[in-house]
Amino acid sequence: MGDTTANRDEEFREFVTTRWPRLVRTAYLLCGEQHTAEDLVQSALVRVYVAWRRVRAADEPDAYVRRVLVNEHARRHRRKLKELLTLSPGDTDGWQTPDRDRITLADDREMLRHALAQLPPRQRQAVVLRYWEDLSESQVAVAMGCSVGTVKSQAAKGLAKLRAALAREDVTAGHGEVR
Structure with missing residues (x-):
C-alpha cells in the first residue's frame, strides 16, 4: 500500500x-x-x-x-x-484600491491586466479561459459550470468592456487616439 x-x-x-x-x-x-x-x-x-x-x-x-x-x-x-x-x-479602508501610477500604465500588458481586473468575475473567467487558455467554448462551459451560450455571452460582454476600458486608458495615458 x-x-x-x-x-x-x-x-x-x-x-x-x-x-x-x-x-x-x-x-x-x-x-x-x-x-x-x-x-x-x-x-x-x-x-x-x-x-x-x-x-x-x-x-x-x-x-x-x-x-x-x-x-x-x-x-x-x-x-x-x-x-x-x-x-x-x-x-472600507481595506477595500479601497489605490490610484494606479500612470508610469505603470505605459506598458500595454499592464493596461490589459488592469482592464481585465475591472471585469466582473464571470466575464473575466470567460475571457481568460477562452482567449488566454485558448479553450473551446464547450471546454470553458465545463470549467465554469454553465452553458455554451452563457460562455459566448459572458465572453462577448467581457471583450466589449475590455475594449472600452483600454480605449479610455489609451486616451488618458496621453496617446491621443484609440488603437
Missing part, C-alpha cells in the same frame, strides 16, 4: 511541477495579484490532491484542475463580497 501511495504522490508532484506556471498565470489573470494567484492555485491543488485518484482517471485532468481553480476563485470572491457587505460604511 505504501508503494501505491508513493507512486500516487510522485504522479501528483510531477503533475504540479509541469502545470504550476500555467496555473499561476491563469489564476493571476482571474484575480489580478501574484501572491493571491499563488494562494489560489495552492488551495485548488489541495482540493485536487484529495481527489487525485478521480482526477488522474479523468479524460482531461487539466480541465478538472481548471474547474477547481475557477470554483475556488468564485468561492473567495463570494466570501470577500459577503465581508464587504457586512462592513459599516465608514469601515
Whole structure:
C-alpha cells in the first residue's frame, strides 16, 4: 500500500511541477495579484490532491484542475463580497484600491491586466479561459459550470468592456487616439 501511495504522490508532484506556471498565470489573470494567484492555485491543488485518484482517471485532468481553480476563485470572491457587505460604511479602508501610477500604465500588458481586473468575475473567467487558455467554448462551459451560450455571452460582454476600458486608458495615458 505504501508503494501505491508513493507512486500516487510522485504522479501528483510531477503533475504540479509541469502545470504550476500555467496555473499561476491563469489564476493571476482571474484575480489580478501574484501572491493571491499563488494562494489560489495552492488551495485548488489541495482540493485536487484529495481527489487525485478521480482526477488522474479523468479524460482531461487539466480541465478538472481548471474547474477547481475557477470554483475556488468564485468561492473567495463570494466570501470577500459577503465581508464587504457586512462592513459599516465608514469601515472600507481595506477595500479601497489605490490610484494606479500612470508610469505603470505605459506598458500595454499592464493596461490589459488592469482592464481585465475591472471585469466582473464571470466575464473575466470567460475571457481568460477562452482567449488566454485558448479553450473551446464547450471546454470553458465545463470549467465554469454553465452553458455554451452563457460562455459566448459572458465572453462577448467581457471583450466589449475590455475594449472600452483600454480605449479610455489609451486616451488618458496621453496617446491621443484609440488603437
